[in-house]
Amino acid sequence: MDTDLGPTGTETLCDVCTTELDRFSKAGALADRELSLLRQPKRRINVNIPVRMDDGSIEVFPSFRIQYNSARGPTKGGIRYHPSVNADEVDELAFLMSLKCAVANIPFGGAKGGIQVDPGELSEGELERLSRAYVKEYHENLGPNTDIPAPDVNTDSRIMAWMRDEYESITGRQTPGVITGKPVELGGSEGREYATSLGGAVILDRFVDDVGMTREKTTVAIQGFGNVGSHLARFLHDRGYDVVAVSNVDGGAYDSNGLDVTALFETSEGGDDIFEFGAEEISNAALLTLDVDVLIPAAIENQITENNMTDIRADVVLEMANGPTTARADTHLAEREIPVIPDILANAGGVTASYFEWVQNTTNEYWTEKTVREKLTAHLRGAYDDLREIKTAPEMTRTWREAAYTRAVESVLRAEGYRSNVEG
Structure with a gap:
């Protein structure tokens, strides 16, 4: 089911997203106007994926992909494999990714994905079939300029390699930028691990x-x-x-x-x-x-x-x-x-390195590990300094989280404003 949620969407909102935004709005850290744009995801997709197991039986695995906000660029976010994965959890993580990309000042929106499965109970063959099946079901909503998955809980470079290969088998094109967190031999970035x-x-x-x-x-x-x-x-x-x-x-x-x-x-x-x-x-x-x-x-x-x-x-x-x-x-x-x-500041090194990998894939110019580390350090120092300036502004005392949310939401709303009649 592909549910495109606009301002009139009737799907259940992300409770955590609403709670967090309301908290900072009431504290005066953020204006309440137009925050409805971030209280619900733009697109929520879920598919029950059938997979043939080694013993010949068929098992069905619930799966999700949430594309929360794409105002700042293609959506970006990992895919996790865990028995507790559900739509509410993926909503929250996609929301946080939207904010994290803005705080890190990289030109992506936020997304997240997941499959409700205990990967430890699967053979390698079953794990590969499930991973490839995920791409088969979602490939029309993925792409280097649309939505770019990456590893998350219980997923790794091997799984990303299967997913890239499946996507390219379907589309018939070499597209290394469709997935990040890949092995270096398949276009992954040095230092990503x-x-x-x-x-x-x-x-x-x-x-x-x-x-x-x-x-x-x-x-x-x-x-x-x-x-x-x-x-x-x-x-x-x-x-x-x-x-x-x-x-x-x-x-x-x-x-x-x-x-x-x-x-x-x-x-x-x-x-x-x-x-x-x-x-x-x-x-x-x-x-x-x-x-x-x-x-x-x-x-x-x-x-x-x-x-x-x-x-x-x-x-x-x-x-x-x-x-x-x-x-x-x-x-x-x-x-x-x-x-x-x-x-959304402290662990932003991962999505920043994913952005670097995407840049290398799309330009076909690859960097040394030393260069990646230098660029990552400089980029995150800049992100920290931006938040410190907001946090210490004389007109208002803010916590680090309030500063981060202020920076992120204002950035997303400005991007929305340039794209539409929304006032940033």
Whole structure:
């Protein structure tokens, strides 16, 4: 079902999107006029995908693609495979992608996709058939100048390679820019694997320098030691930060004197246990309440909530996961003057690197890893500086999230205004 939602659309709105926009509108951070453009997605597509399994049976997998807003350019966003994927979740993530692209100042709109599946229960052949089937169902709504998918939870460069190949088989054209996060051999960008993490380190560096903290004396706890969290721990360790705690789905490791990040990273890369280094074992919940300088939720959404917000003891929160802090908890932390550097800035390194990959694909000019890192660092420093200017404007006191939403929504509304009679 392809539902094109305009101003008269009757589909259920994204509750989180409405809540967030209303919150900032009431706080005076954003004018309420024309925010209806961002309270619902432009297009919501869902398809139940039948796949033949290895035993000959047919299973049907619900799937989604939400193209939230395309005023600033082609929509962009990852595809996740997870048993809990649903339309509301994908709506919220596409909304955040729309804002993130504007905050990062890249010429994309926001989208997101997903399939309701546990990929761990599929064989490689079943996984490939499902991935190719997704493209078969959605290819008319995808394209390098229309909507550009990328990896997300439980998807990777291998799956992106299958998807690119399927799209090109259908269209009969070489189109590397239709998908980002591909293997380098198929037009992927150098440095893409760790770009989200590098971006987070760049943003934290900028913040630490701004407030006069010293990296060597800054303690850090990272919830989530997957691709983003593990690479981020390595980058921060190399910069001199004191990483004292990390965790994965099995629990956490804590050492007040600092963890052996190099050994932990090598262990996680090999898929081994991270609890073999003499550190104290703690729970994910306990990690969130450690008395550290910087708390980094880098796992999944809704980790800092009304149930634990009063127990947060960090001096600053850097959101590397999407939506790890609920609206109520965010307000509570603001009242306690605990800065929260929001996900749409903190983890924008990934979509920025995806943009770089798209640029390389469309120009057929490919960059070295050193060039990618230099461009990513400069780009995100600029994004941080833009938000700092908004946040510290004398006429209004804003949190980092309010500054980010203000920057993003004003940018989208200006783009809408240039395209139509909407006043920006």
